[in-house]
Structures are given as C-alpha cells and as structure tokens.
Amino acid sequence: MVDARGYSCPMPVIMVQKAVKDGAPQTLEVLVDNQCSLENVTRFANNQGYSVTSSQEGEDFRLVLTK
Amino acid sequence: MKRKINPWLPVTGVAFGVAALLLAHFGNPGNMGFCIACFLRDISGALGLHSAGVVQYFRPEIVGLVLGAMAMAVIKKEFKTKGGSAPATRFLLGAFVMVGTLMFLGCPMRAVIRLGGGDLNALVGLVGFAAGILVGVVCLKQGFSLRRAYSQIRTEGVILPAMLTVLFVLSLAVPALFKQSTEGPGSMAAPWILALVCGLVVGALAQRSRMCMAGGIRDAVMFQDFNLICGPAAMFVTVLIGNLILRKFNLGFADQPVAHTDGLWNFLGMALAGWGCILLGGCPLRQLILTGEGNSDSAVTVLGMLFGAALCHNFGLASSAAGPTLNGKIAVVVGFVVLLIVSLLNVAKKEK
Numbered sequence: 312m313v314d315a316r317g318y319s320c321p322m323p324v325i326m327v328q329k330a331v332k333d334g335a336p337q338t339l340e341v342l343v344d345n346q347c348s349l350e351n352v353t354r355f356a357n358n359q360g361y362s363v364t365s366s367q368e369g370e371d372f373r374l375v376l377t378k
Numbered sequence: 379m380k381r382k383i384n385p386w387l388p389v390t391g392v393a394f395g396v397a398a399l400l401l402a403h404f405g406n407p408g409n410m411g412f413c414i415a416c417f418l419r420d421i422s423g424a425l426g427l428h429s430a431g432v433v434q435y436f437r438p439e440i441v442g443l444v445l446g447a448m449a450m451a452v453i454k455k456e457f458k459t460k461g462g463s464a465p466a467t468r469f470l471l472g473a474f475v476m477v478g479t480l481m482f483l484g485c486p487m488r489a490v491i492r493l494g495g496g497d498l499n500a501l502v503g504l505v506g507f508a509a510g511i512l513v514g515v516v517c518l519k520q521g522f523s524l525r526r527a528y529s530q531i532r533t534e535g536v537i538l539p540a541m542l543t544v545l546f547v548l549s550l551a552v553p554a555l556f557k558q559s560t561e562g563p564g565s566m567a568a569p570w571i572l573a574l575v576c577g578l579v580v581g582a583l584a585q586r587s588r589m590c591m592a593g594g595i596r597d598a599v600m601f602q603d604f605n606l607i608c609g610p611a612a613m614f615v616t617v618l619i620g621n622l623i624l625r626k627f628n629l630g631f632a633d634q635p636v637a638h639t640d641g642l643w644n645f646l647g648m649a650l651a652g653w654g655c656i657l658l659g660g661c662p663l664r665q666l667i668l669t670g671e672g673n674s675d676s677a678v679t680v681l682g683m684l685f686g687a688a689l690c691h692n693f694g695l696a697s698s699a700a701g702p703t704l705n706g707k708i709a710v711v712v713g714f715v716v717l718l719i720v721s722l723l724n725v726a727k728k729e730k
Contacts, residue, residue, distance in 0.1 A: 317460070317526030317527050317528060318526050318527075319527065319668075319673070319675075320588075320660070321593070321600065321601075321659070322659075325518060328600075328601070345458060345460075346456050350588075354605060355601055355603065357382070358601070358602070370529070
C-alpha cells in the first residue's frame with residue numbers, strides 16, 4: 312500500500328510510480344488526502360493500464376488500482 | 379493508450395489569455411496583463427518593503443486570484459488547511475524564485491504572454507525555465523522531498539488571504555498609506571474593478587484546472603503526461619490571436635515592453651526559477667491558488683516571494699529594460715548554489 316497522505320503534487324504520483332516500477336503489482340492501494348492528488352494518481356494509473364476505483368474515507372481518499 | 383485532458387485546463391488558458399489582453403488593453407503594461415512575479419513585486423513596493431519608485435502599486439489581480447481560488451475551493455469542498463512541510467525552506471525558495479523571475483522580468487505565465495506578443499526573449503527564458511525544471515526533475519528522481527504536510531486549524535489557511543483582502547480594501551479607502559508609482563510600470567494599471575474581476579475569474583478557474591506552468595513541463599518529462607501543459611498552450615494561442623487582431627504583435631528581440639535582450643541572463647534567471655518551482659511543487663501562480671485553498675506552506679512561499687522582491691529592488695538585483703545588473707547576476711549564481719544545497723539536504727536517504 313502507498314500512503315501519500317500529507318504529500319502534495321507530484322509526490323503522490325512519484326510514490327505510486329515507484330511502487331509500480333518496483334513490483335508491477337496486479338492491485339495496489341493508495342491513500343491520498345486531497346482531490347488534486349486523487350485526480351493525478353488516477354490519471355497516471357490509467358495511463359499505466361490500471362483501472363481505478365476510489366472512495367472517500369473522512370478527509371482522505373482510498374484508491375484501488377487494478378491491472 | 380487513452381489520455382484524458384482536464385477540460386478546465388483549456389478553458390482556464392483561454393480565460394487567462396483573454397484577461398491578459400483585456401488588462402493590457404485597459405492600462406496594464408504591455409505584455410503584462412498578468413504577471414505573478416511583477417505584481418507581487420508591485421505589492422511589495424506599495425507596502426514600502428522596497429523603494430523602487432517605478433514599481434509600486436497594490437495590484438488587485440493578486441487579491442482576486444487568491445480569493446477566486448478560495449471561493450471555488452470552498453464551493454467544491456476542497457478548502458483544507460494544511461502546512462508544516464519545511465516552511466522556512468519554502469520561504470527561502472520563494473525568495474530565490476523571485477530573484478530568477480526578476481532577472482528575466484516575468485513569471486512563467488508572463489513568459490508565455492510575452493511570447494504571444496512576439497517577444498523572442500521570452501522563448502529564451504522559457505527554454506531556460508524548462509532547463510531548470512529538468513534539473514528539478516533529476517532532484518525528484520533522486521528522492522527530493524520537502525516532507526509531508528499536516529492538517530492545521532482553519533485560521534492558518536485564512537490569515538494570508540484575509541491580510542491581502544484587508545490591505546487591498548485599505549489601499550482603496552486610504553491610498554495615502556501606500557506607495558503608488560507615478561511613472562514606470564507601477565503607474566500603468568487597468569481599472570481596479572476590472573483587475574479584481576479578472577483575478578477572481580482566473581483564480582476560480584485555475585483552482586478547478588490546477589493550471590501550473592512548472593507542473594506542466596514536469597509532468598510531460600516525468601510521466602509523459604501532457605494534461606497540465608494544455609492550459610499554458612491554450613493561453614499562448616489566445617494571446618497570439620488577440621495580439622494579431624489588435625495589431626500589437628511585434629516579432630523580435632528588440633524594443634519589447636518591459637523586457638531586456640540579454641539572452642544568457644534571461645536563460646539563467648528562468649532556469650533558477652524553474653528549478654526552484656519544481657522544488658516548491660508549483661509555479662508562482664499555483665502558489666497563489668494553493669494559498670487560496672488553505673495551504674499555509676504556499677502562503678509562506680508567497681511571503682517569501684514578497685520578501686525576495688523587496689531584496690531584488692533594495693539591493694539592485696532586478697533587471698530593467700536596460701538589462702541585468704552585476705548584483706543581479708551574482709544573486710542568480712548564489713541562487714543556484716543555494717538551490718543545490720537545499721536539494722542535497724532534502725534528498726531522502728535510500729532504504730537499505
């Protein structure tokens with residue numbers, strides 16, 4: 312899981328990029344705490360061939376990336 | 379592979395371009411409908427933080443951008459007060475971004491506006507800006523980070539927007555309290571209500587689109603994501619078409635409004651700005667928009683830029699139409715050294 316809460320752009324995308332590059336996981340959970348990071352991580356994941364579902368948990372967002 | 383574009387980006391770019399043309403047409407300096415660096419410098423002068431008599435005016439555009447972004451963030455429930463991510467470092471970086479932009483005479487957005495008016499010096503500046511971004515991208519790839527931010531009490535996110543608002547109202551109600559240029563760029567201004575409305579509209583749109591010049595080039599290089607760059611591209615096309623229609627397009631290096639022709643220092647100034655913007659996570663416009671969203675780290679960055687503007691004019695660092703100064707060249711070199719130190723000190727150690 313990538314916990315990118317508290318980080319602003321582009322750090323959440325860099326963290327996800329590293330996780331994808333290191334392990335090429337079939338599924339990956341990502342936590343972010345702002346709408347901009349949610350959009351950027353979603354766009355990056357889509358561009359990498361992942362489908363993304365997201366849900367709001369209080370102030371945070373949980374994304375599930377699936378290959 | 380399907381690449382989605384945020385539809386707000388071209389809308390923001392066109393609105394930014396139209397606003398820039400309108401503001402220049404109704405009184406702002408040429409090719410300076412919007413310039414975040416120039417306008418923060420003017421505000422710094424209006425507050426008496428520097429004594430350069432030709433660049434002192436409390437620019438309503440800046441207040442509009444912050445308040446427009448804040449209003450949109452509140453409406454969309456995106457106003458969140460966050461901060462604590464290396465604020466002193468951000469203050470320092472903000473100051474040196476200002477040193478770089480005032481060497482060139484414009485923020486990255488003004489560089490695009492200048493290019494749309496035919497000013498080829500801006501092309502040199504933009505190439506420098508991109509070079510600085512590439513250096514910043516190398517830092518990011520090596521693990522550079524200013525660490526995470528934390529939730530803060532709401533007042534932290536409201537203080538700078540409130541201060542700007544109060545000072546702006548005071549500048550209208552009791553103008554004698556503020557410095558006001560009677561000649562030079564600071565004396566050239568569109569009517570305040572037009573400037574404020576343009577700022578509000580562009581600020582609100584920039585909040586929705588996340589438009590950022592530095593981020594656009596960074597994302598294209600790092601992630602092959604060309605989404606963000608669509609905003610400045612739309613702005614360039616709008617300004618270019620507008621200038622051609624208004625017969626204000628003047629292609630060349632010489633005789634451009636509020637610009638100089640020293641290519642090396644235009645390049646190096648904007649390279650410093652580009653590197654600094656990447657370390658900060660966004661260009662000067664983005665810092666204003668994030669300030670409106672309640673980000674107190676960006677508020678500190680904006681204060682750093684105001685401080686940097688004061689230093690630039692008190693110490694003779696800022697360029698003029700006559701060209702760069704020796705002090706300015708030294709300051710840019712010092713800026714590169716400072717950014718290198720900041721970059722090295724903030725690269726996370728690799729886990730063993």
